[in-house]
Amino acid sequence: MAEVRFYHLQVQRQEDALPALIAKAVESGKRVLVRLADEGQVARLNEALWTFRPDSFIPHASAKDGHNPEDQPVWLTHQNDNANGAEVLIVGGGAEETFGEEIALCCQMFDGRDNEAVQAARVRWTAYKEAGHAVTYWQQNERGGWDKKG
Numbered sequence: 001m002a003e004v005r006f007y008h009l010q011v012q013r014q015e016d017a018l019p020a021l022i023a024k025a026v027e028s029g030k031r032v033l034v035r036l037a038d039e040g041q042v043a044r045l046n047e048a049l050w051t052f053r054p055d056s057f058i059p060h061a062s063a064k065d066g067h068n069p070e071d072q073p074v075w076l077t078h079q080n081d082n083a084n085g086a087e088v089l090i091v092g093g094g095a096e097e098t099f100g101e102e103i104a105l106c107c108q109m110f111d112g113r114d115n116e117a118v119q120a121a122r123v124r125w126t127a128y129k130e131a132g133h134a135v136t137y138w139q140q141n142e143r144g145g146w147d148k149k150g
Contacts, residue, residue: 001131001132001133001134002099002103002104002105002106002133002134003104003105003106003133003134003135003136004105004106004107004108004128004133004134004135004136005105005106005107005108005135005136005137005138006108006110006121006124006125006135006136006137006138007021007107007108007109007110007138007140007146008110008112008121008137008138008139008140009093009109009110009111009112009113009140010112010113010139010140010141011140011141011142011144012140012144014041014045014092014093014109014111015041015044015045015047015048016048016144017109017140017144018034018045018048018090018092018109019045019048019049019052019053019058020052020144021090021107022034022049022058022060022074022090023052023053023056023058025088025090025105026058026059026073026074030086030087030088030104030105031073031074031084031085031086031087031088032073032074032075032086032088032089032090033074033075033077033082033083033084033086033088033089033090034060034074034075034076034077034089034090034092035077035078035079035080035089035090035091035092035095035096036076036077036078036092036094036095037078037092037093037094037095038078038094039064039078041078041092041094041095042062042064042076042077042078043064045076045092046060046062046065046076049074058074059072059073059074060072060073060074060075060076061074061075061076062075062076062077063077063079063083069083069084070083070084070085071084072084078095080096080098082099082100082102082103085102086102086103087102087103087104087105088103088104088105088106088107089103089105089106089107090106090107090109091106091107091108091109092109093109093110093111093114093117094117097124106133108121108124112139112140125137136148137149
């Protein structure tokens with residue numbers, strides 16, 4: 001069973017919060033798949049990863065870049081696949097949240113300012129818990145960091 005973490009956005013937009021989470025996963029040596037709702041979100045995150053920190057680089061690509069996903073430690077997509085053989089899946093708001101057995105950690109982002117997103121996250125939480133996954137909840141604090149709440 002996978003570990004599933006729910007990340008409750010409160011002060012930042014998704015594309016502003018995701019680079020730090022992706023960087024942490026890459027620093028741990030894990031391959032990362034970031035699944036977003038559409039090509040527009042992929043493009044915005046791609047740009048954010050290039051400008052995230054002036055002193056760092058997060059190696060990443062998407063299908064639009066023309067790179068082979070198998071060569072990429074971080075693959076950005078709006079498709080429901082695991083093209084780069086990732087162990088960590090980060091699911092953006094509105095994206096397909098299903099995953100296979102190869103995923104050890106699934107991070108689910110949701111916008112706390114969107115009541116429908118909050119309700120959908122609660123439904124997914126219950127389903128993952130009932131399926132036997134280890135589920136935790138992380139709430140964004142006023143500095144943009146994450147506090148584990150459950």
